[in-house]
Amino acid sequence: MRFLLPAALLALPALAFAQDTGVTAPPSEVMALYSVQDEVSADRIMSDVETLVGFGTRHTLSETESDTRGIGAARRWVRDQFEAISEECGGCLEVRMIGDTIANEERIPKPTEVISVVAIQRGTLDPNRMVMMSGDIDSRVSDALDGTSDSPGANDNASGMAGVIEAARVLSKRKFAGTIVYAGLSGEEQGLFGGKIVAAVATEEGWDIKGVLNNDMISNVSGVDGVTDNAVARVFSEGTRVTETPEEARMRRFTGGEVDSPSRNLARYIDRMADQYLTNLDVMMIYRLDRYGRGGHHRPFNEAGFPGVRIMETHEDYTRQHQDLRTEDGIVYGDTIEGVDADYAAKLTALNAVTLAGIAGAPPFPAEVEATGAVEPSAKLTWQHGGEGEAGANLAGYRVWWRDTTAPQWTNSRFVGDVTEYTFENLVIDNYFFGVSAVAEDGSETPVVFPGPAGRF
Structure with a gap:
């Protein structure tokens, strides 16, 4: 049976029915996070994308000795950016080059150094609890083994790398309880090797990573599907964690959790942060590890047991991904600067920044x-x-x-x-x-x- 309250009772204020528990709630919003998103600069992001594109190619197998061309010059430039930011904040960043030599792989046939650049902003209260934002330094053209042809990689993934550097510029001005890690990962196009190497170091050194925000292509707004949209971002997250044991799987079968892995709840958190702190940006949560049959640099961290998601544009243009620079049948192919929308990249960078700040500012x-x-x-x-x-x-x-x-x-x-x-x-x-x-x-x-x-x- 249903009972309707009299109109007089319905008119009473809600507090008349509330029970005083004596508990005082903290603020429902963190006002400082509005200034975080305001400080992200589209102009600075575009400038960094242009610099990365200017290295000609950033292919993993490309030149390493030149100061102006190739992956070596690019990763040293990323290191220099982090060190300059650290100098501005009084040495608040620990800048590390983390790498290993990879060989005898399908896309790395000869011994090759795969070196990532990591900047660590230590927390004031809980320094081993970490949240990471990553982008990729490397680029490629049609042939995955072509380390000499021009490969601008403007959107894929100079945009993500520029976003990481910009987030470091903004957040390094502040202090947080927990630690923020800014990572420029290498070897992504050759098999996610940079992520594998950094995840292995994190495991060995006991980093308590609570979330990896992998940014891979965050600046394209017009897709091959004919849609132009600068107000939606996708966040990919896997459901059941890959490190689950048979006993844990048995427990999950009877209690649930298929859609509540830490990666999935990290994605929900990002969605909430967008709704609360950003204007004109919605998050589309995709219940999948990555795009259909494809992969990204959060995957090695998932495989090491760390929560991680991929943040990216919603409408992709495949004529601008992994393509030789050319024109065929009136179609211009290649990942050039013309495909970069800096304002959109700034929105997605701001989404990362408020998420990093929110988690790093939280308690254990x-x-x-x-x-x-x-x-x-x-x-x-x-x-x-x-x-x-x-x-x-x-x-x-x-x-x-x-x-x-x-x-x-x-x-x-x-x-x-x-x-x-x-x-x-x-x-x-x-x-x-x-x-x-x-x-x-x-x-x-x-x-x-x-x-x-x-x-x-």
């Missing part, structure tokens, strides 16, 4: 999140503090979340304070998905952590 992620409530009227979440002492000094408390099992985004939440459990009265666990996030005193917040091994960051 909730740990050991679990859900219980089978054959009971109410679901219950429990978790542990993700960091004690100084690492968690900015923690205000936790927010619990719930949504319908078919909802793509988290729809309902409640701040519950500095506690480690919460009971959802009269919400049956069978009918909803649940999660928890950690919130800083200034409102900075982690992505939602889904219960169990399937959702752990």
